[in-house]
Amino acid sequence: MSKPLIVITGASSGIGAATARLLSAQGHPLLLLARRLQKLEELSLPETLCRGVDVTDRDALQAAVREAEERFGPADAIVNNAGVMLLGRIADQDADEWERMIDLNIKGVLYGIRAVLPGMVARGTGTIINVSSVAGRKTYPNHSAYVGTKFAVHALSENLREEVASSGVRVVTIAPGAVETELLSHTTDERIKSDYEAWKKSAGGALDPQTVAEAIVYAYQQPPNVTIREIVLAATGQQA
Template identity: 40%
Template sequence: MNSIKGKTAIITGASSGIGEAIAKKLASEGANIVLAARREDRISTLANELKESFSSEVLAISTDVTSREDVEQLVKQAKEKFGQVDILINNAGVMLLSFLKNDLVDQWEQMVDVNIKGVLFGVHAVLPGMLEAGRGHVVNVSSVAGHEVFPTSAVYSATKYAVRALSMGMEKELAETAIKVTNISPGAVQTELTTHITDEEVQGMFKKMIPEDMKVLEAKDIAESVFYAVSQPDHVNVNEVIVRPVNQA
């Protein structure tokens, strides 16, 4: 495995959950960390924690991934601080499950903006620099919902299928370059995503969707998968990682 010590990684959606766990893991391995999220107070606190725990170089930048200008500024500031962006973790996402009949159009649009356009803006902002440098790694965090559709997930799954399709297209277009592309698809993970669901019908049935005897994944489990992908030797490109909890029944 290759060391990522001294490499610079941008992590979107870094204020909690999977993004926070990825930041801690990569910082523990010596990477320079750029934390990006809307909640400036949360990423500032995390930045201080990383600096104290791992003596890492950390930059926290308030970023709305639905804004092309914000994401461009994020990458610009990362380059000004560290010179080159080696790794982009497109992790920011929202999971607003709902029944289509309940017509929560604003939430459909929000998922398209964050889950798809947010990833595209990240790719747009880093890819020219990676091509010029002749190296780089883009990690897109999709979901098992990008492999399977279930009632209430139609729009969410559509956005995560789009992330997978984008990852596959990038891998094919960049196959003859030294730029790596990885799609990470987590299963059920204990994060705050489920607390954002407002559809009352979904809230009532959500606990039934996950068996009581199944231990869900922790955010750090996904962070380990990301580290596995980004620490492979130069000739190894891990394109797809699916991480599911084990049903212990």
């Protein structure tokens, strides 16, 4: 029996790429989305449609999902993993960085949900998996705007779960602590980046993206009548 289609955003590296490899190995056709199309294609996964889509482009995201569904059938799940972490102090951080995080971390998640949710509700089945962060549950120095976007992901995910629970659609929030990905590289304040790296080292290192991918797949593979509402995971040495 063939496996259903799964959509993964931000799939060019880190958690998204690890999740793509894992789900592909289990036989799922995939729609992989990221701005870096070449990185997606380098994964060389079978039965996979790769599209160079920025998830802040609602029309392009919708079009890619429709194209994948025409080829592989209805999307049974989406992993809204695309996101950006731009750390800084509110008093001196470039406001354009706030805009980028709001557009990608909040609007991008909403656009991903909207691209698949109507079909899921109509079919009475489906899983929305939103990758948030421990920073969606507590605060950290120099994280104010980023924390705001991740608290939003937690809130919208829980409210959405309440909206669609009676329709047979599951909503899962994945909240990892520090992960060894490219996320920190986008921060422009070198002092903050240095302090963050020192903090990770003091905690004995960060999570491997594969570990987070396994948590995502664990939640997805539960029976349809079971929703893992939230998974919070972090390196054992990460105190905060």
